[in-house]
Amino acid sequence: MEENIKQLTDTTLANIAACDTGAQLNDIRIGILGKSGALTALLKSMKDIPPEKRPEVGKIVNVARERLEAAIADRQAVIEQQELDRRLQSEKIDISIDVPTPCAGGYHPLTLIRNRIVDFFSSLSFVVDEGPEIETDYYNFEALNIPADHPAREMQDTFFVTDKFLLRSQTSAGQIRMMEKVKPPIKMISPGRVFRADEADATHSPVFHQVEGLVVDKGITMCDLKGILDLFAKKFFNENTQTRFRPSYFPFTEPSVEVDASCSQCGGKGCRVCKGTGWIEILGAGMVNRNVLKNCDIDPDIYTGYAFGVGLDRITNIIYGINNLRTVYENDIRFLKQFN
Numbered sequence: 001m002e003e004n005i006k007q008l009t010d011t012t013l014a015n016i017a018a019c020d021t022g023a024q025l026n027d028i029r030i031g032i033l034g035k036s037g038a039l040t041a042l043l044k045s046m047k048d049i050p051p052e053k054r055p056e057v058g059k060i061v062n063v064a065r066e067r068l069e070a071a072i073a074d075r076q077a078v079i080e081q082q083e084l085d086r087r088l089q090s091e092k093i094d095i096s097i098d099v100p101t102p103c104a105g106g107y108h109p110l111t112l113i114r115n116r117i118v119d120f121f122s123s124l125s126f127v128v129d130e131g132p133e134i135e136t137d138y139y140n141f142e143a144l145n146i147p148a149d150h151p152a153r154e155m156q157d158t159f160f161v162t163d164k165f166l167l168r169s170q171t172s173a174g175q176i177r178m179m180e181k182v183k184p185p186i187k188m189i190s191p192g193r194v195f196r197a198d199e200a201d202a203t204h205s206p207v208f209h210q211v212e213g214l215v216v217d218k219g220i221t222m223c224d225l226k227g228i229l230d231l232f233a234k235k236f237f238n239e240n241t242q243t244r245f246r247p248s249y250f251p252f253t254e255p256s257v258e259v260d261a262s263c264s265q266c267g268g269k270g271c272r273v274c275k276g277t278g279w280i281e282i283l284g285a286g287m288v289n290r291n292v293l294k295n296c297d298i299d300p301d302i303y304t305g306y307a308f309g310v311g312l313d314r315i316t317n318i319i320y321g322i323n324n325l326r327t328v329y330e331n332d333i334r335f336l337k338q339f340n
C-alpha cells in the first residue's frame with residue numbers, strides 16, 4: 001500500500017510538472033483527487049487494511065494529498081503567469097512606432113465667413129431662416145415676380161428635379177417663405193446653397209452660396225438699405241470702405257441696384273484686384289417690388305421693404321484674396337489649413 005501511494009504520488013508529481021495548460025492540470029487533478037480519482041480509490045480501500053495499521057496509512061495518504069494539492073496549486077500559478085505573459089506579448093502595442101499625428105479639424109473658409117455674416121446680422125436683430133434647397137417654381141420664380149416666359153428666367157439656368165420642383169437658383173425664395181409666415185415688421189437673413197447649371201471655372205460653380213436679406217416695415221427707404229450695407233462693408237473689409245449703388249434690374253426689386261465696395265486692396269486707387277476701377281461688386285439689392293409684397297398678402301401702400309442678395313463665395317474670395325473659386329471647392333487640406 002505504502003509503495004503504491006509513493007509510486008502514484010511520484011508519477012502524478014512528474015505529470016503535474018510536465019503539463020502546461022490549465023485544462024491538462026485540471027484533468028490530472030480530477031484523475032487523482034476527484035471523486036473517482038486514484039488517491040480517493042486508495043482511501044476507499046482502507047477498509048481492507050487491518051485496523052491497527054489504518055492511522056499510519058491514513059497519515060501517508062493525507063501527506064500525499066497535501067503534496068499533490070500544493071504541487072497543483074504551484075503549477076496552476078506558473079501556468080497562469082505563462083498564459084498572462086503570452087497574452088501580454090501577443091497584445092503588445094509598440095508605442096514607439098511612427099504614426100501620423102491626427103490634426104485638429106477647422107472650419108472651411110466659406111463657413112467662417114458665413115458665420116461672421118450671420119453674427120453681424122444677428123447682432124442687428126435679424127432672424128436667420130434657412131429655406132429648403134429643393135424649391136417649387138412658385139417660390140423660386142413666380143412669387144418673386146418672375147412669371148413663366150419672363151426673360152429673367154434665362155439669367156439663371158435652373159436644375160429641375162421634376163416639372164414642379166427645382167434646386168433653388170437663389171436664396172431670394174426665402175423672402176417669400178418668410179413673408180408668408182410672418183407679417184411685418186420683418187428682419188431676416190437666409191443663408192444657403194444655391195444651384196445653377198453653370199460650367200465650373202475660376203469664377204463659376206454649379207453649387208454656390210448666397211445670403212439673402214429682407215427688411216419690411218412701415219417707412220423703410222433706400223437710405224436704410226444704404227446704411228446697413230455701408231456698415232456691412234466697413235465691418236467685412238475695413239473701416240474706410242465706401243459703397244456705391246449702380247442702377248440695375250431684378251424683377252423682385254424696384255428700384256434695383258448693384259452694390260460696389262471700394263477696393264480694400266488699393267483703397268480705391270485702382271489695382272489688379274479691382275481691375276483698375278477702384279470698386280468691387282459685392283451684391284445685388286433693391287426695394288422690394290410691390291408685386292412681391294402683394295403676392296405675400298402684405299399691403300404695399302402701408303409697408304415697404306428692402307432686400308439684398310450677397311454671394312458668399314465672392315465675399316470669401318475678396319476677404320481672403322482667393323483668385324480661383326476652384327481652390328475653395330477642391331478642399332485640399334494644405335489650402336484649408338491656412339484658415340485655422
Ligand code: DAH
Pocket residue numbers: 169170171172212213250252253283284285286307308309310
Ligand atoms: N437673387 C439675386 C441673384 O441671385 C440676388 C439678389 C439681387 C437678391 C437683388 C436680392 C435682391 O434680394 O434684392 O442674382
